[in-house]
Amino acid sequence: MVEQMLVEKRVGEQSIVLDKRAVLLAPSTVAGPKESLGPLAGCFDRCYDDIILKEKSFERAECHMLEESCFLAMGKAGLSPEEVDYFFSGDLLNQNISASFCARKLAIPFFGIFNACSTLCESMCLGGMMIEGGFAKHILFAVSSHNCSAERQYRFPTEYGSQRPGYAQWTVTGAGAALLGSSGEGPRLESLTPGRIVDTGLIKDPYDMGSAMASAAAHTIYTHLSDLQRDPSYYDLIITGDLGGVGKKLNEDILERNGVRIAPNYADCGMLIYHPHQQVDAGASGCACSALGFFGYFYPKMLKKELHRILLVATGSLHSPTTYLQGESMPAIAHAVSLEMN
Amino acid sequence: MATEEVRKNKDVLIDRNWLKNWHKAKQPKPPLARNIIMAFLVGGLVCLLGQFILNGYIALGVPAEEAGNPTVATVIFIAALLTGFGVFDNLARHGGAGLAVPVTGFANSVTAMAIEFRREGLVLGSGAKMFGLAGPIIVFGVITAFVIGIISALI
Structure with missing residues (x-):
């Protein structure tokens, strides 16, 4: 019986088809200064014109954005942290510090995950399966990155003058959070x-x-x-x-x-x-x-x-x-x- | 697409040789001519500025053969100041080697590291990390000087 269920949900080489279909709810976004001047500026919930958000370090600023996006998402969904069953989060920094430090404030059972920039979909996969399995009603997931904290960890200090190759990319300063729910209106x-x-x-x-x-x-x-x-x-x-x-x-x-x-x-x-x-x-x-x-x-x-x-x-x-x-x-x-x- | 087809195609999906050629053909190349011209012009301007400062010190009464050191110190000071104001990295984006090769590049790398790690403390932050980028220049500069010194002593 159990094997039968597994076979039904697992399709082909790597895929999973869901029946209960978790609903994606209340996505919230917080953007940094450069992103707030970009073409999507009007689409974000909160825009900052200060790269360090008046915090004492870039790492604190990143964590600040992540926390804010989480509270925005829970606010939009009308949920308090106690009503959220699990929290999935990840970022780009060593030891996943932004996610862990954000979870410290939320006090929701927490899974820190790292798959670099694919963490958003990783958490949606894991959260989706948890809801499918009936382990949770609401799952909060959030990701963040900060240009300066990433630059200094992965490349050079922020004020260092260098020429970047044409295929280089710019790390986004911002955070996004959303909920997966077992019921509700949404994709x-x-x-x-x-x-x-x-x-x-x-x-x-x-x-x-x-x-x-x-x-x-x-x-x-x-x-x-x-x-x-x-x-x-x-x-x-x-x-x-x-x-x-x-x-x-x-x-x-x-x-x-x-x-x-x-x-x-x-x-x-x-x-x-x-x-x-x-x-x-x-x-x-x-x-x-x-x-x-x-x-x-x-x-x-x-x-x-x-x-x-x-x-x-x-x-x-x-x-x-x-x-x-x-x-x-x-x-x-x-x-x-x-x-x-x- | 049937599953068997996928298995068969798995190797085709990412073909290393094809990928190598794709990179050669489509990867954006650095604008070499522009970079060289900008480096020449900006590097020349830095040297011109240095010359003005040197002449200024001589005019102030510093002997010509000793005016070099305060000139270098002044240029380092200017580069460090511009780094602190957050201007240097924007200039270097255009100036490239013209700003990196003269003493300005050295000053920038030291100052940028010192600023970046200030939040980890003066000793274990700025102090420890300051020469993280400039260290190799000093190390290999000294080694080169040592080798050349020995050669010149032998000749």
Whole structure:
């Protein structure tokens, strides 16, 4: 009997189809100064014009945004922290500090997770399955990234003068949170494809995250479509998290080469956050990139029923400042979540 | 797409040789000509500024052969100040090697690290991390000087 159930929900090589279909509720976004000057400025719940938010460090500022997004989400859903069963969160910093320090304030049972910029979809996968299994009624999940805290950890100090290559991406300063509920009005999680690590062994330049992540995105999208026997046109839109200009093109080309054409209904959040004149080279990246893009721009379109079926594929490059100095290539991952609005 | 097809295609999906060629053809290249011209102009301007300062010290009565040191110190001071005001990184984005190669680049790397790690304390933060980027310049500068010194002593 149990085996039967497993077989029913597990489809193809890597995918899961949900029956109860958790509802995505109350997405909330907090954006930093550069993001607040971008094309999506009007889509965010809160915009800051101060990069450090009057806190004493960039790390504190990031945590501040994450906490704020969580409280905004719970406020929108009309829930107090006691009514939320579990909290999933992750960020880009060592030891996942923003997430843990935010959880300290929330006092909700907490799972700290790290999949770099794909953490948003990772938490949706895990939360969706918890609701499916009947373990929770409401799950809060949140992600954050901060340009300065990420720069100083992964690359150079913020005031250091250097020329970035044209394929470099700009880490988004911001945070996004939302709830998964067993009932309510909103887009529902229809199926999930947790991704595998893909590492071609070729990409060793930490600025070239778009290329590393594109291979993972292509792999997950291809696997999702074949597992569920779907054509890309099944979706109104396929959205990747933060591939940027280079990664988006590479993702399209890899899939095209394998007989899957996604270009007509494909968007990348990394291309939406900033104007080209904001000097961000290939586009945006970071955990908050997919959160700001999807929660801020696409979710309202789903609520208005302008978009019915979306495949959200958040991508992450799982390198560290230690590994690239030691000459390791960059492993990447992408998790896909299919959302449907009836 | 049937599942068997996927299995068969798994290797095709990300073909290393194809990916290598894709990178060669489509990866954005640095604007080499622009970078070289900007480095030449900006580097030249930094040197011109240095010359003005040098002449200024000489005019103030510093002997010509000793005016070099206060000049370097002044240029370092200016670069550090611009770093502190958050201007230097924007200038360096355009100036590139023109600002990185002269002593301005050294001053920027030290100041940027000192500012960045100030919040971890004066000793274990700024003090310990200050030469994180500039350290290699000192190390290999000394090694080079040592080797050249030995060579010149032998000749």
